[in-house]
Ligand code: ADP
């Protein structure tokens with residue numbers, strides 16, 4: 001079955017849905033995750049159509065962005081059903097979307113299939129490296145957070161909860177989330193990419209602290 005028209009319709013819907021987002025979930029985040037997912041599928045396999053649709057729709061059911069998650073899931077099911085996608089394929093797409101989110105590690109829907117794994121890896125890769133750093137500063141800027149408190153470096157061993165309460169700087173977000181992500185990748189391909197992006201961020205932090213301290 002040729003799914004290209006469904007993918008085109010999905011891209012249009014997603015562009016409207018994510019228009020004017022300032023929380024790091026803009027349309028370009030979606031397209032980067034989509035492209036990451038395609039690259040991972042090239043290497044790892046899995047059902048390409050399920051991966052494509054789940055990547056495109058993954059942030060449509062984020063509780064941070066919409067009030068009624070169940071209603072949104074119904075709408076997505078209807079969108080796919082109207083385009084003659086099989087019920088089992090729809091179920092697997094929804095599962096991959098539900099499994100994707102980080103949510104401080106408390107997400108109830110766990111990654112099960114290769115498709116789930118690829119979509120989650122693709123989303124997490126977009127929080128790493130040069131893009132990940134940029135998104136962190138954009139997010140923090142929008143929230144009015146401070147960039148850095150100089151004692152952050154001593155807090156590497158804090159738990160996620162302690163961090164949220166104690167410190168909310170853009171640099172603390174590296175320790176709270178970004179530097180943990182390489183350990184959470186599922187596929188070998190994403191693990192290798194994450195390792196390189198992790199190293200890039202470590203180098204970035206080293207440079208950041210040197211400049212912060214006035215080293216020239
Ligand atoms: P998702 O829902 O895609 O898992 P989030 O909503 O947690 O991700 O984050 C969106 C983007 O903003 C990511 O790049 C993330 O690293 C960044 N971000 C999230 N929380 C913070 C924070 N407290 N400070 C700085 N950046 C953040």
Ligand code: NI
Pocket residue numbers: 025029033058059123
């Ligand atoms: Ni996302």
